[in-house]
Amino acid sequence: MNSNPLENAVVRLLRERPFYGHFILNLRREQRPLNGKGAGITVRDGIPFLTVDPASFAALTAPQQRALLEHLVKHLLHLHPLRRKGRNQHDWDVACDLAINPGIADLPEEALLPEYYGAEDGLAAEEYYEQLVPPFDTGNLAGSGYGDAEREERGAAGAGNAADSDTTLDSHDLWSDADSTPLALAEETVRAIARDSLRGSDGETPAELRQIVDALLHPSPLPWRQILRQFIATAGRTGRKSSWMREHRRFEHTTPGIRKRRRLNLLVGIDVSDSTNSAEMREAFARELLQIASGRDATITVLYANSRIQQVSSFSGVPGIVERYDGGGFTDLRPVFDYAKTMHPLPAAVIYLTDGVGPAPGKMEFPTLWVLTAAGEKPAPWGVELRMEI
Secondary structure (H helix, E strand, O other), X not given: OOOXXXXXXXXXXXXXXXXXXXXXXXXXXXXXXXXXXXXXXXXXXXXXXXXXXXXXXXXXXHHHHHHHHHHHHHHHHOOHHHHOOOOOHHHHHHHHHHHHOOOOOOOOOOOOOHHHHOOOOOOOHHHHHHHHOOOOOOOOOOOOOOOOOOOOEOOOOOOOEHHHHOOOOOOOHHHHHHHHOOXXXXXXXXXXXXXXXXXXXXXXXXXXXXXXXXXXXXXXXXXXXXXXXXXXXXXXXXXXXXXXXXXXXXXXXXXHHHHHOOOEEEEEEEEOOHHHOOHHHHHHHHHHHHHHHHOOOEEEEEEXXXXXXXXXXXXXXXXXXXXXXXXXXXXXXXXXXHHHHHOOOOOOEEXXXXXXXXXXXXXXXXXXXXXXXXXXXXXXXXXXXXXXXX
């Protein structure tokens, strides 16, 4: 058997709880110490990350490892790291664990449960948070602002008042990384992972996740322009040596401030096959790109492609014009990404307007936004998915 505890745990999940297993497989993974916590999740520059402390994770029993991974998936499905802004961090962290721990079997004994706080099961994190934080609490948002909700004796190892020992099951220190990602963009990313996990598990959603997954997959319509702008804004912050890359080297060579002042280079692929041959859609997409370019120091290179690149154009600022080019024929999505590797400087991100039908690269070399037609299919498990409803 593989000696990697995380890989073994994921294999067991795929066999016993396939939705959770496929969800974990869709997360970018990294290893580093987490102050005794087995693992943690966050969203960093629009990409969900699973961070594992190998020694601490290996110290858990197999059932506890499964419980921890289920716990992390629930945090991400509920977008808990993204919803902490403006709240007392300690109490929000506790409230999020109280909201998801009931119903998870085999949790470690230190896991927080509502009964320890005199609260009922089944409430949302915001409801537990209201019980934990006293009215008009204006204390340090990063501190331990314990409220006056009743806390019962825990009766577990390290027994005593829950206020003396309440600590989250996973590492929430990573959640501050999520502040760089707009909530709507993160929701689109998690929605794409949930959709892929559902396909991988033959359409079977665990009963305890059915409501949240259904809400994710059938959301209220979001303005596609908002998602497009948020994606580009995030790409502009991270630059080409960002944590979007397969090998994450955060802040290598330059500081975040210097990176923010760089000219933003974007590569836009436009699928010219018949399935995207909608004048209204292409013109709306072009207008939005022009507005984005005119509002910042940006260079946009546009590739019109089907099975090969048919035409290349580029512009910076207001004078640019995105042409309409009709090519038809078979679609191969790989040439656009091959072209991206030849650019100097490399693009901060790739935006591809397509129906998604065609071969795509096996891994992500650049932050990618798939702008799909209404009936389109995401062509790869990586990248952010946006459906352009016109």
